[in-house]
Amino acid sequence: MNLRNLLVKPVLLAATFLAGAAGAAEVDGPKVFWKISMWGNPRALSAGMEEMAAKVSEATDGNFQIKIFYGGQLSGARENLDGLKLNAFEGAAICNFYHPGKNPAWMVFSLPFLPLGDPAVDRYVRSKMFEHPAIVADMERWNAMPYVSGLLPQYEILGKGTPPANLEDWSGMRVRAGGGLGSAMEKLGAVKQTLPAGETSTAFQRGAVDAAAFPFTYAHVSFKISDEAEWFTSNLAPGTSECGWVFNKTAYESLPAQYQDLLMGQRDMIMQVTQEAYAAQDEKNLPMFEETLTKVTYSDEQLATFREVAGQPVWDEWIAANSDKFDAQGVFDAVWSYAKEAEAGN
Incomplete structure (x- = not known):
């Protein structure tokens, strides 16, 4: 065997070993x-x-x-x-x-x-x-x-018909919104609906709902609510899920x-x-909303009124309704406690 073969063989073996190692699993298992x-x-x-x-x-x-x-x-x-x-x-x-x-x-x-x-x-x-x-x-x-x-991001609401420029305009409106968010809308006189997301667009087409709350903006587009809607709220931010x-x-x-x-x-x-x-999704969808739908923006005074009417009362009702099932007050307090930790930089 000449000197060239003696030098080349180890190099090829090393290359083969490295290639095998590169393809090996980082985590072995069944x-x-x-x-x-x-x-x-x-x-x-x-x-x-x-x-x-x-x-x-x-x-x-x-x-x-x-x-x-x-x-x-x-x-x-x-x-x-x-x-x-x-x-x-x-x-x-x-x-x-x-x-x-x-x-x-x-x-x-x-x-x-x-x-x-x-x-x-x-x-x-x-x-x-x-x-x-x-x-x-x-x-x-x-x-x-x-x-x-x-x-899930904060919700906003898209709907059909006359835009709710004032809080009183929500009275009687059928709004797809679940949980405490739905309860908050009921405080404004809306009628809560809890349809699965995939059924909401069809409900619009059938005239069964007037508005729908979804994470803004992606879910409204994902479930084709924006195809049915005529207006959207831009700063209601009533909560999430x-x-x-x-x-x-x-x-x-x-x-x-x-x-x-x-x-x-x-x-x-x-x-x-x-x-x-x-x-x-927001970067893509928001300009489209603003171009094709009527934008509803509430004043600071209107938002303060909404929070007063639909904040603490809904919290208190939820805690009272669940206190015999689990430590509802403790769960509620934990959310606020962890939020303070996050704001303080942990």
Whole structure:
């Protein structure tokens, strides 16, 4: 063997070793396939979870596969918790106000005028609340566990007919709004409707609703509400809700520890991607709204009146109605406490 072969062979062997190492899984483990149930189409709410599924597959060299099934293929929006209890799938998105009796503590996220308007504060508060004993207990009844918040932005309302320039104009209006947000609208005399998101556009077409509250702006476009609407509120910001992601507890506990760690290590990334997706949608959608719809903007005095009428009274009613089910006052106070922590820089 000549000198050239002696030099080339080790180089080729080293290159082969490095190529194999580059393709090796970062996280070793068995082959696992998870199904996640979701209604509607892929959208900003699911962007972070889609990115998580891609990263998990990449990190495990394809051994751990996660697929989100859209359009209610696995379960209806109101039945996702039931499906988790039956071990029909390994994870799901849930919206708390679709089934308030199934997740009573989670309804705190839908109370009006919570201190969640700042995206950074919102992210911190919800992350902490997903570890709160009452929030965890709600899911345990359904063999589920909280994973990551959907971080829904503040709601605004799109509607048909005469724009509600004054608070009195909401009287008698049929508004799709769930949870405490719906209760807040009732304080203005509106008639609360709690339709699933995917049915709301059809309800507009049939004349069954006059207005709909959704996370602004992405959900109004995702569910084609903006196609039906004639006006939008720009600064009502009455609150939000929680459409978050939960796992089947049995499935999660059956995973090897390294897969569990991998999933939990993705949560910050998921929230970052989700919030960026919301912001990108606002940048695209808001100019379209302003061009095609009548913009309703309320004065500081009108907003103060709305908060006075529909803030504290709705909070007090919710706490009183749930005090025998769990520590409702403690859950409510925790939201404000975590918000103060976030504002103070933790």
